[in-house]
Amino acid sequence: MWWGRKPENRQQWVLDPLVGVGPLRFGMDSDEVRAALGAADSGSRVARDGSFWATYGDLGLTALYAPGMLLAAVEIHAAVGPRVSLAGVELMDRVPSEVSADLHRLARGQGVPVGVNWGGDPEIAAWGLSMGAVQAWEASEEGHPVRTDRAITQALVVAPELAHDPYGTDLVALWRDIREEPLNPGAWPVTADRDRARWEWTPLEGVGPLRFGMTVDEGSRRWVRRSRPPAAVSSRTTSTDTASGTWRRTALTPRG
Secondary structure, three states, X not given: XXXXXXXXXXXXXXXXXXXXXXXXXXXXXXXXXXXXXXXXXXOEXXXXXXXXXXXXOOOOEEEEEEOOOEEEEXXXXXXXXXXXXXXXXXXXXXXXXXXXXXXXXXXXXXXXXXXXXXXXXXXXHHHOEEEEEEEEEEEOOOOOEEEEEEEEEEEEEEOHHHOOOHHHOHHHHHHXXXXXXXXXXXXXXXXXXHHOOOXXXXXXXXXXXXXXXXXXXXXXXXXXXXXOOOOOEEEOOOOEEOOOOXXXXXXXXXXX
């Protein structure tokens, strides 16, 4: 049970920046990684140039390979992956703000700059480290997974050739393409209550002006009519594609 794995049952790994993590070394071929970890068991994807990723669900990590089947990055899953440390700082399964503070302290001591990645988490090119965070889960008394109110840390560690901008590389995009996701400068903006619509939910019938069974056109007309942007912003893209029946993200730009 990934949500019930106890810390003492997780492997303890050390990050050697730009060199490797745990028993893995960047530049290993897939056979060497298999000898160290066993066979991947939770899916993979191969690109035309020969790069690919493979997930080791039981170990809690994903290995990313550059063309030539050479290991170039490892993503450590927050809840079940090995517990990874760097110079005594525990990186995994912790409160994000605490890890961020520890990394900034460590970086200051080494004269290393700390950046911010697409998700607003610390990214340190000198260490080939890009942090992330996910919601924590735990096991209920009945043994079922339940969502908690906590966020916990996870990490992507990469070889030198990917360290400058890990999520901007083709290899990492093959595994997780974030180009369509909004950038986060460090804190997600929250719309003030006074600028948010108030909707009532009618069970099994609909919510606000929307009713289950509406067509895309009907839903679009009601959404546009009832959900005008606040005065401070203006809409600059279409919110629906009526030909395909899919929703598009609406970009908002400040008015001068």
